[in-house]
Amino acid sequence: MIQDWPQDIGGKPSFSYLENMPAFVPIMFELTVFFAAHLMVITFYMRSRLWPFKKAENPDVRSTDDHFVMEISVHDNEESLRALLEETGAVEINISEKHS
Incomplete structure (x- = not known):
């Protein structure tokens, strides 16, 4: 053609x-x-x-509204970390297991 x-x-x-x-x-x-x-x-x-x-990996649903979340890995120092956070003025402390 x-x-x-x-x-x-x-x-x-x-x-x-x-x-x-x-x-x-x-x-x-x-x-x-x-x-x-x-x-x-x-x-x-x-x-x-x-x-x-x-699926979103949001540790706390309130963090998207008006709260602040700080996620810390705990390695055999849970009590000292909890005491440090309480004395520095943490409002709420939740310890949960992280699933991969």
Whole structure:
């Protein structure tokens, strides 16, 4: 069909890839940027373990309203840590097990 009615569209010949390659340079650049951006977002989700529809790991529901939450890992010093928090003015101290 192209031999019957050769058309020169935009100054690009329709013969082979090597002749058309300069026209594809901007397209390949844009595809590189597109895939780099999308793969960067996917890598961020994988590294931070943030997935769509993942259950939130909020230790206390009131922290989204008007409370402040401080989550501390306890390593055999629970009593001294509790005493330190009480003497510095902690309003409420809850100890819960973290499930991974």
